[in-house]
Amino acid sequence: xxxxxxxxxxxxxxxxxxxxxxxxxxxxxxxxxxxxxxxxxxxxxxxxxxxxxxxxxxxxxxxxxxxxxxxxxxxxxxxxxxxxxxxxxxxxxxxxxxxxxxxxxxxxxxxxxxxxxxxxxxxxxxxxxxxxxxxxxxxxxxxxxxxxxxxxxxx
Numbered sequence: 001x002x003x004x005x006x007x008x009x010x011x012x013x014x015x016x017x018x019x020x021x022x023x024x025x026x027x028x029x030x031x032x033x034x035x036x037x038x039x040x041x042x043x044x045x046x047x048x049x050x051x052x053x054x055x056x057x058x059x060x061x062x063x064x065x066x067x068x069x070x071x072x073x074x075x076x077x078x079x080x081x082x083x084x085x086x087x088x089x090x091x092x093x094x095x096x097x098x099x100x101x102x103x104x105x106x107x108x109x110x111x112x113x114x115x116x117x118x119x120x121x122x123x124x125x126x127x128x129x130x131x132x133x134x135x136x137x138x139x140x141x142x143x144x145x146x147x148x149x150x151x152x153x154x155x
Contacts, residue, residue: 004034005139008079010086013043014065017082017104020128023053023060024135033138036076038068040089046108048117052124056132078142082131100142104130 007025011018018037025035042065053060068074068091079099081087087101107127111120134141 004032005078006034006036006073006076007138007142008068008071008076009035009037010068010079010081010090011037011039011083012085013041014039014067015043015046016049016107016124017127017131018086019045019049019060019063019065020053020131021080021082021135022063023058024132025138027058028132028135029138036071036073037063038066038071040067040086042067042070048111048121048124049107049128052107052121052128055125056128078139080142098142102134 009018009021009025014037018039022035022037025033029035044065045060045063050059050061074093075095076093076097079090079093079097081090081099081101082104083106084103087103090099093099104127105123107120107124110123114120114123
């Protein structure tokens, strides 16, 4: 059996977008990709992200917020930064890892002015679905993109 491709989804606090990406990847591409998620900081798992993912049958409730130093390996094929702050402060990784930026809106920030949970969840659902569409194209969409580090990123 060949080794699955290792992809790290990196975000600011590893509470929402990167966790969603890890969950989607396990569900849609788990046979080909070994997904990880981490943050520049730990902000804890966002309960509305858990709820939004549960609506599409993906349980991320057992995932935990972590930083890169908490990961069991740093041997990644790709690091996908899913927010601008993580992209700007992305740590260096050993080996031949390709860093690619794919920015998504921040659901917690968008939901700050929501009148109720249902209105807030609309933001989480939209971003959840955008991330799901990206994951459905993996790994081919990443291989076709230019790596970051001074080169053009894609959003």
